[in-house]
Amino acid sequence: MPEPAVTLRRVHDPPAARRPGETRVLVDAVWPRGLRRADVDADLWPRTLGPSADLRKWFGHRPERWDEFRRRYREELREPERTRLLDELAAMVRRGPVTLLYGARDRAHNQAVVIVQALDDRLT
Numbered sequence: 001m002p003e004p005a006v007t008l009r010r011v012h013d014p015p016a017a018r019r020p021g022e023t024r025v026l027v028d029a030v031w032p033r034g035l036r037r038a039d040v041d042a043d044l045w046p047r048t049l050g051p052s053a054d055l056r057k058w059f060g061h062r063p064e065r066w067d068e069f070r071r072r073y074r075e076e077l078r079e080p081e082r083t084r085l086l087d088e089l090a091a092m093v094r095r096g097p098v099t100l101l102y103g104a105r106d107r108a109h110n111q112a113v114v115i116v117q118a119l120d121d122r123l124t
Contacts, residue, residue: 005093006119008112011040011101021096025089027112029056032103042101049085051111052076066109073114089115090122 029050
């Protein structure tokens, strides 16, 4: 079975070996707490791709708000700058493996999960 083109990894986890040709993209709008730039093995940090400050604060990583967060964030991803960044990410995925890095503790309810869904829409 082939490796997935897009993988998710929490930046606070122990470093993982890079896959050949892999691009690592930090998808948080703010720098992850407690980490120095040298601690985060990211090739890119497109800050404006992350959710808006208002949406992040409203969500507060509360799972009961997940469905609404996902809806609102998908709406934000339709904004021109974010659409351009998603198109660039999709192009990277077509060229080789991409790992989306995020700082949230919750692995199932975070913006990287939504970004993967948006990328899947573009790539299928």
